[in-house]
Amino acid sequence: xxxxxxxxxxxxLFEADSFSISQILECGQCFRFEKTEKGxxxxxxxxxxxxEETESKIMFYPCSVAEFEDIWINYFDLDxxxxxxxxxxxxxxxxxxxxxxxxxxxxLLNQDKWECLISFIIxxxxxxxxxxxxxxxxxxxxxxxxxxxxxxxxxxxELISADIASLMAxxxxxxxxxxxxxxxxxxxxxxxxxxxxxxxxxxxKESLMSIKGIGNKVSDCILLFSFGRRDIFPVDVWVKRVxxxxxxxxxxxxxxxxxxxxxxxxxxxxxxAQQYLFYYARQFYFK
DNA sequence: CTCCAGGGATCAG
DNA sequence: CTGATCCATGGA
Numbered sequence: 637x638x639x640x641x642x643x644x645x646x647x648x649l650f651e652a653d654s655f656s657i658s659q660i661l662e663c664g665q666c667f668r669f670e671k672t673e674k675g676x677x678x679x680x681x682x683x684x685x686x687x688e689e690t691e692s693k694i695m696f697y698p699c700s701v702a703e704f705e706d707i708w709i710n711y712f713d714l715d716x717x718x719x720x721x722x723x724x725x726x727x728x729x730x731x732x733x734x735x736x737x738x739x740x741x742x743x744l745l746n747q748d749k750w751e752c753l754i755s756f757i758i759x760x761x762x763x764x765x766x767x768x769x770x771x772x773x774x775x776x777x778x779x780x781x782x783x784x785x786x787x788x789x790x791x792x793x794e795l796i797s798a799d800i801a802s803l804m805a806x807x808x809x810x811x812x813x814x815x816x817x818x819x820x821x822x823x824x825x826x827x828x829x830x831x832x833x834x835x836x837x838x839x840x841k842e843s844l845m846s847i848k849g850i851g852n853k854v855s856d857c858i859l860l861f862s863f864g865r866r867d868i869f870p871v872d873v874w875v876k877r878v879x880x881x882x883x884x885x886x887x888x889x890x891x892x893x894x895x896x897x898x899x900x901x902x903x904x905x906x907x908x909a910q911q912y913l914f915y916y917a918r919q920f921y922f923k
Numbered sequence: 924c925t926c927c928a929g930g931g932a933t934c935a936g
Numbered sequence: 937c938t939g940a941t942c943c944a945t946g947g948a
Contacts, residue, residue: 809944872929
């Protein structure tokens with residue numbers, strides 16, 4: 637059971653299982669956040685939220701009990717027991733045991749589907765600091781101002797007013813035409829994001845991939861991070877690197893081969909495994 | 924200068 | 937089916 641209560645203008649969460657806000661945000665699944673003096677500030681679900689950790693509790697503010705229950709419990713996946721998931725993954729696999737220990741405070745978010753879709757179109761052949769800048773520029777240009785200087789990510793309808801040139805001005809580069817295709821297919825209902833959440837993963841994936849600029853990897857990220865398909869194992873350059881190193885003796889292995897191996901090793905927990913591995917892999921190159 | 928980034932579209936074989 | 941090339945852009 638979750639233990640939280642109103643404290644001042646925010647919510648205090650006690651005895652949280654597997655919750656490190658820095659790991660949750662810095663593990664590459666989301667992009668609209670920044671460090672503050674005491675913690676992090678995120679823009680998500682049409683709100684600005686500050687998060688600070690102490691030894692005894694985690695503070696979320698500004699936030700009411702109703703808001704916490706309606707929005708943030710689901711967003712931060714707080715109803716999922718990560719202790720069990722980590723135990724399953726760590727048993728019988730020494731690599732995952734280390735990866736899970738290193739990122740023991742990671743949680744997979746349940747993000748907004750539209751924002752996630754566009755964000756991962758932007759992510760292709762790009763790096764994380766630059767992805768964050770581009771998404772912030774798009775939000776400032778087309779999004780609604782939530783509070784002083786903080787802009788929500790624009791809806792598909794808000795992006796109808798965009799064109800290739802203005803998106804290029806947000807440094808989207810060759811991805812501008814992909815964003816426009818996504819706006820068109822979603823606003824006309826050719827790709828119905830809400831209806832898709834009811835569909836079987838394979839059908840859902842096929843529909844997402846009808847949008848130009850959404851291929852195998854980008855659709856996998858959208859499925860995992862905003863449609864809750866936690867068995868999906870996205871393979872980017874980092875995951876490819878770490879999988880090759882630990883499970884293929886460093887050989888240059890194909891992405892389908894990596895998917896086969898991940899399915900065999902991690903099964904229904906593939907999405908969680910992938911996130912621990914991504915965070916684990918990058919520490920060898922940074923910090 | 925070149926190489927790389929949470930890749931995909933396109934074309935060659 | 938698999939593999940090579942191009943795509944915008946900024947940081948290393």
